[in-house]
């Protein structure tokens with residue numbers, strides 16, 4: 381019998397998750413129902429944030445946060461280049477321009493020095509937000525970033541899509557927004573908690589919370605306290621018309637359905653177990669890899685307690701005279717899925733056309749060496765052994 385294929389990441393669904401979804405399917409509300417509120421309350425509790433706004437995806441979450449802050453044309457948003465496309469695209473959705481920041485070549489994380497260098501490349505006063513990305517589940521050190529951001533009146537929106545369930549270097553929970561205005565999450569199946577497609581923003585700012593709730597549902601406001609159109613809002617006897625709603629701003633339909641929300645709430649109950657299992661697998665990888673060539677090393681480690689999303693090794697392909705594509709294909713033949721996270725976003729054709737060929741050596745050096753190995757909570761210890769053995773085989777010890 382051949383061993384099952386190990387993808388680089390996948391969801392962990394059990395019978396409780398299936399029962400939670402089935403219960404919604406038997407209920408009256410498939411969307412805009414009670415499960416959405418329950419999921420948001422559970423997420424706010426898990427992250428210790430005052431508010432959690434659910435939405436259709438992590439991409440939607442980033443868009444809602446940036447739009448909810450009123451960022452738009454003429455504004456600039458600083459985004460590290462070593463991330464998924466969506467971290468940068470959210471700025472473009474609202475008409476703002478992206479300033480790409482470099483990252484540490486060993487951790488892939490943006491630090492205050494990278495932010496400062498990016499600020500130097502932007503016209504004074506034009507930068508309205510910075511989006512630190514907690515890559516792989518390790519968190520950016522936000523204290524020095526916040527100090528800079530405060531001085532320049534820049535909002536911090538965390539892209540925490542990799543990091544739900546982790547602790548920041550200062551010990552606070554990811555998503556608690558103690559040093560940011562908002563944190564964005566994704567519930568794509570490879571992320572720690574899965575809803576299929578899904579996302580959320582946490583914040584302690586009630587104005588931003590309200591703005592994002594309106595934006596995610598067409599910009600509609602029902603029964604406003606002071607209607608813009610009293611002639612439509614009230615009947616001849618002065619009573620409020622029950623059908624009346626108004627649209628003060630353009631919005632979207634970015635709602636999460638009750639089906640997804642129920643799955644999310646059921647998954648959240650297992651967050652601690654998921655995070656612990658991922659940490660145990662990471663420890664096993666680390667121990668086995670320590671015995672191999674120093675040309676294969678786990679990504680650099682920072683403080684805090686990461687909720688590992690990816691297990692990334694850095695391989696000096698050039699020094700080993702190996703081609704990454706060939707290594708990936710050889711691993712795939714041995715039933716092991718790998719991936720490269722990420723091709724730096726500043727190198728995408730859309731952004732090169734817009735901003736030219738930027739030189740961000742940290743991001744490019746990280747990219748040149750990274751390879752994501754399988755990591756998901758239903759993996760066995762023996763799966764880790766299998767991956768490391770196969771890696772040894774195809775690279776040569």
Ligand SMILES: *Cc1c(COP(=O)(O)O)cnc(C)c1O
Pocket residue numbers: 437438439440463464466467513539541542565566567568577578579
């Ligand atoms: C997954 C991810 C997103 C986008 O989330 P989706 O739910 O896939 O839209 C954004 N940023 C990062 C860093 C991600 O990993």
